[in-house]
Amino acid sequence: MSVLAVVDYSEAVWIQILKAIVIFAVILQIVPIVLLIERKLLGRFQSRLGPNRVGKWGLLQPLADVLKLLSKEQFATETAVPWMFAIAPVISIFTAVATLAIIPFGDVGTWGGTIGLYGIDVSIGILYAFAFGALAFYGLMLGGWASGSKYSFLGAMRSAAQLISYEIALGLSLLGVAIQAGSLSLVEIVHAQDNYWFITTQFVGFLIFTVAGFAETNRAPFDLPEADAELVGGYNTEFGGMRFGSFFMAEYINMIVISGIATAMFLGGWRGPGPEALGPLWVLIKIFLFLVFFIWVRATLPRLRYDQLMSFGWKVLLPLATVNVIVTAIVVAT
């Protein structure tokens, strides 16, 4: 039996299950908060108030949204392929949640004991994230294909092209950090940022990662797979009820994952002023700042045209990321 990945540090099984539940619970709490923050902030960015009718300051708005989605009928078009149609949102949300496992919230023993505050610390680290990122695309692709609708199909085709071209730039942008840290494990990478955060030395990489991250999560200005204005919602057009809700949630979890990876790779992970035990809090704060930036950009930039998107990815981001990797390699080697 060949070893596929070395798990650097592992605890008893029951602790791992407990950790999985805690991380899952925490992140699932963040999703509605992000949803609300997004709607409130978008409102402010557009000189509006945002939702404020459900509960105090509209705090119960996400709950109302979910209740509405849950109570809706599960329908499918006549041309849909039923099993693919059912499985697509599941793939989407499964891959999104699975990637959460590698985001480090704290070191081993931060909160006492020998427990590492992360789901799992694997030596392949970000490769794991890319593996699931690549799988996530099947969710969108199958969703669009199985709907049997033109708009969904167009959205799926776009997402296929977009995700493939931006995944390369995303990977290359993180390669610089991996070279500097000498490891792919996210925990090791955070350890390598003892003296300075990698955003200083890898600023170009950070910029590329941010832009490619927008494309990976299908967020504005790269929300072509959804493109509500032209494609009525793209791959999720024909989905209703909680199936649509799953896609929606997967998108937000993906945002959190990208923010988490950026936090660990560029922003020093759990490092921040104050005692070590506050580490997870710092991770959450950095994730939230990154998410606010996501929303800020969404409020600012219009959607790119399809050919602009492709030429930007292949002609600008990819060469830039390659040059960044080569320069980093030369500097580290000498």
Added chain:
Amino acid sequence: MTPYNPSPDIIEVQRGPNPGGLGGAYRTFGATLRGLKTTLGRVVEGPVTLEYPEQKTPVYPRFRGKHKLHRFEDTGLEKCVGCSLCAAACPAECIRVVAAENTPDHQVSAGERYAAVYEINMLRCIFCGYCELACPFDAITMGNDYELSDYTRSDLIFTKEMLLADHPERTPLRREGE
């Protein structure tokens, strides 16, 4: 071949630099940052929203809203004498007046006749204010209320009783200089 010599009334269009290249990337980056600054400025400014059912847009004093029919304050008699001039002036033909004779023991208005039926179809009314201008006795004026929605069409044909009723003013007036 004469050299190209545009006449003075031809304006040559100044075109921006071509997109692409390093300059283009630099300009795009700058424009993106400016855009981010612009949207952040809206957050700093704060929202301009009026929360409608609680807050209402104040109207100008001469704003033409829901019609009112008036009575004489001292005698309580209706000012309207059923002359139908308002109906004649109405371009939308939304006013229907049926006049009847006043009798000594049934004195409704100050004149010889009174409006037995006075109806305004609010769905047809265009709020031009011609009825107000046409009225020789200032019996009909335009109020300031603009909340005129209802569930059925027939409910929006306002009768004389509804127009005469002393409704509390629900619309805030714009103050001087506002």
